Amino acid sequence: MKYKHLAFICAIVAVNLPAINTTQAETATPVEAHDKAVKEAAETAVAADEGKTLDMFRFSLRMEKLDFIKKAMKLAPEQEEKFLDQYYRYDTELKQLNDKRLAVIKDYAAKIDNIKGAEADKLVKRMFDFRKKRTALLEKYYGKIAKATSKTVAARFVQIENILQATSDVKIGSTLPLMPE
Numbered sequence: 001m002k003y004k005h006l007a008f009i010c011a012i013v014a015v016n017l018p019a020i021n022t023t024q025a026e027t028a029t030p031v032e033a034h035d036k037a038v039k040e041a042a043e044t045a046v047a048a049d050e051g052k053t054l055d056m057f058r059f060s061l062r063m064e065k066l067d068f069i070k071k072a073m074k075l076a077p078e079q080e081e082k083f084l085d086q087y088y089r090y091d092t093e094l095k096q097l098n099d100k101r102l103a104v105i106k107d108y109a110a111k112i113d114n115i116k117g118a119e120a121d122k123l124v125k126r127m128f129d130f131r132k133k134r135t136a137l138l139e140k141y142y143g144k145i146a147k148a149t150s151k152t153v154a155a156r157f158v159q160i161e162n163i164l165q166a167t168s169d170v171k172i173g174s175t176l177p178l179m180p181e
Helices: 002-020 022-027 030-047 050-073 077-114 117-148 151-175
Strands: none
Touching: 050 077, 050 151, 077 117, 077 151, 117 151
16 A cells, blocks of 8 residues: 555656756756656655655545536636635545544554454444534535525535545445454
């Protein structure tokens, strides 16, 4: 898993660094600049610990999600601005909740071979708590977005967010091993 994220970051950095670092491109040939960028990207990625790698990966996913939501919402510029003002707040709170979810998953992975009744119950209750809080958060921001824009816009957001959450839940759930017998 660690190396999967490492390769992902190397690829992103290798592709983006030559475009970002224009002074380097002006003083070196394109091939030299590219080779240097790839080498720096690899060194940076190797130096990054697993937590930073995961943070970068999660940030990238959040940006892709934002782009998807903007396209799916199809809002006029003035409505989009009002919507995004609320969405950014929602996304910040959702990230905090997802951090708790990640902690549950890490605990589960660390204890998978030795989970017994009480520990299994504790993990399940933590996951139920996460889901309740995520639903409450979505309900809270449905009201805020409806007030800032309209109930129709807020309802569309809830539909899109539910689809994305369900997809994410399936993806995460399908990668976790089942509870031992």
